[in-house]
Amino acid sequence: MTVLDDIIVGVKEEMEARKRLVSLAELKDRAAVAAPALDAWAALGGPASVRNDLKVIAEIKRRSPSKGDLAPIADPASLAVQYADGGASVISVLTEQRRFGGSLADLDAVRAAVEIPLLRKDFTVDEYQIWEARAHGADLILLIVAALSDTELAEFSALSHELGMNVLVETHTEEEIERAVAANARIIGINVRNLKTLDVDRSVFGSLAGLIPAESVIVAESGVRGADDVSHYAAGGANAILVGEALVSDSTPHERITEFKAAGAAAIAVRN
């Protein structure tokens, strides 16, 4: 069993427990009265012809299976405000409980605090979680190609779009990019961390980014330690970066984001 398989077992158990507390019908009622989803695609730069800088997706991440506790986040709302002040385009809230220490309560707290698009970051394996995301104010959800069949990828994308949300489709291999493109994904992430082993290999980004059609927003996920990594991803074709650990463990995350955006813009100016 891979790490990913193991995580998903826990995700399903937690979801079954939530299903007993909140029915799908109840979630649909809540989703119907939620404020409409914000346009994460536009926030991430939109059509290729108008993209001009590097966008930052800043993540609220308490813990990870590879590193354990990252930082005590007493107040996710104030961290989110710092992210937004620093110029994050989207805030990612990890809601997976067992391995990442997240929750829907974190998503609620962040939703109440900022008005920029939110990614509900979780291991989506059931439509229930998509309704849940929308009911709790998410604008974007994560679909991990390695965890889904082509049918699930298509159905989950369609439901998300029906609910007005965008989808970040996460890949790690050439075959997964082909599957993401076949599913018409327009926001495609390359996670440099292999979720089956948790190994990080930053060179994966540069070797795969060229396979993604220019119309899609390309997100470099994981492994940003500092501005050099940001420059590396931007030079390799990233339109956006997704950063967790480096921001939650920094005392001035807004300054880090500003620094990352400057490094990204400089590398993109050279790239163009």
Ligand SMILES: O=P(O)(O)OC[C@@H](O)[C@@H](O)c1c[nH]c2ccccc12
């Ligand atoms: O903390 P990092 O190395 O900056 O990584 C952030 C993000 O990419 C990572 O949290 C992540 C990428 N894909 C995921 C899927 C599930 C959980 C977490 C992730």
